[in-house]
Amino acid sequence: MSKNILMIVGDFVEDYEAMVPFQILQTMGHRVETVCPGKAAGSTxxxxxxxxxxxxxYSEKPGHRFAINTDFDQVDPSTYDALVIPGGRAPEYLRLNARVLEIVRHFDDAKKPIAAICHGPQILAAAGVLEGQQCSCYPAVQYEVTASGGSYVEPAATMDSAHTCGHLVTAPAWPAHPAWMRQFLDLLA
Incomplete structure (x- = not known):
């Protein structure tokens, strides 16, 4: 059954962590709407x-342009079945956006599936949704996870593990895509 999924991105989102899940979810028949605060559909x-x-x-290199297909200002979180939060540098400033945090809280309050990877849990921590939750993330983000009341789940040395805790699926970095997306798809089923 096809789901309507929201993906929140920003400039300097990690390329693989936006593009690969976007394509995997579409391949599985889901509709993925991408949004960015301050940007409209047709932007990148x-x-x-x-x-x-x-x-x-990690080292950082220029990536691609990633398409925004939905206006951020028009987002009604009640119309979505799940949320994806990629990592990279974008979460560091997206977590300062009150509307982003409000959207994340909606998904958490409704216990809708949330997938966050790498630095994406910075947004979960800022939204206050990690209290009592287990969360994997890029190791440099573990402080935000524990400071917000969550339990940090240490990744495998190969960074290819993912962790599910209730409706939340988290992972440390893009090498975890197979595990992260498999667990997220299980929640969507």
Missing amino acids: VATAIHDFEGDQT
Whole structure:
């Protein structure tokens, strides 16, 4: 059964964490509406590609343009079945947007499936929805998870694990796409 899914992105969202889930969910027959505060349908956001090359943290390279297909100002969260929050640098400033946080709280209050990856849980923490929840994320975000009352789930060394806690599916980074999307699709079923 096809679901209507909302994906919140912003400039310098992680390229793979927006594009790959967008394509996987569409392949499975779901409708994915992409939004960005301050941008209308037909706009794009810049993406960044984060890579793990053996340094103390990931490297960042220019990505592609990612299409926004829905006006952020017109979003009615009650019309969506699920929410996807990719990572990258976008969550660091999107979490300051009161409307973004209101939308996230709607999905949490309604216990609708939420998938967040990498730095995406920064938005969950800012929205106050991690209290008592287990959450995986990029290791640098673990402080926000625990400071907001959540329990940090340490990822596999290969960053390819995901974790489901109730209606919330989280993962540390794009190498976890198979596990993250599989668990999210299970919640959507």
